[in-house]
Each structure stands twice: as structure tokens, then as C-alpha cells.
Amino acid sequence: xxxxxxxxxxxxxxxxxxxxxxxxxxxxxxxxxxxxxxxxxxxxxxxxxxxxxxxxxxxxxxxxxxxxxxxxxxxxxxxxxxx
Numbered sequence: 001x002x003x004x005x006x007x008x009x010x011x012x013x014x015x016x017x018x019x020x021x022x023x024x025x026x027x028x029x030x031x032x033x034x035x036x037x038x039x040x041x042x043x044x045x046x047x048x049x050x051x052x053x054x055x056x057x058x059x060x061x062x063x064x065x066x067x068x069x070x071x072x073x074x075x076x077x078x079x080x081x082x083x
Contacts (some may be wrong), residue, residue: 010052014046018044
């Protein structure tokens with residue numbers, strides 16, 4: 001049984017695809033295609049990594065976690081109350 005290794009250029013291309021086609025934390029859409037993710041391009045790139053038995057590099061912030069709807073809360077009232 002032959003083993004297929006996806007290395008070099010294929011890994012680099014797959015990594016670039018995963019970086020562009022990350023699934024947004026806020027709405028679950030691919031940040032590039034704007035379809036419910038993971039999109040077909042993301043899935044194809046993930047398959048390259050699965051066949052190579054390697055893990056992709058993570059790019060911090062790629063999924064835009066700041067858009068998840070969190071609100072900044074003003075805690076100044078708490079400091080004023082303690083004083």
C-alpha cells in the first residue's frame with residue numbers, strides 16, 4: 001500500500017488557503033467567501049494537512065474573535081463606590 005505525502009508547495013498553498021478562509025467566530029461564515037463555513041476551499045486545504053499527518057499553523061485573530069458581540073463594561077462606578 002502506497003502512502004501519499006503532501007509536502008512542500010502543497011502544504012504552503014494549503015496553509016495560505018486556511019489563512020484566507022478562516023471561519024469567523026462571530027457569525028460562522030468564511031471570512032473570504034462569506035458562506036457558512038467551513039467552505040469547500042477550507043475543507044480541501046484541511047484534507048491536504050490530514051493526508052500529510054501535519055498540523056496547520058494558527059494565525060492569531062484570523063477568526064475575528066473581537067466581533068463576537070461582547071460589550072465593554074464600565075466599572076468606574078465600582079471604583080467610586082469603594083472610595
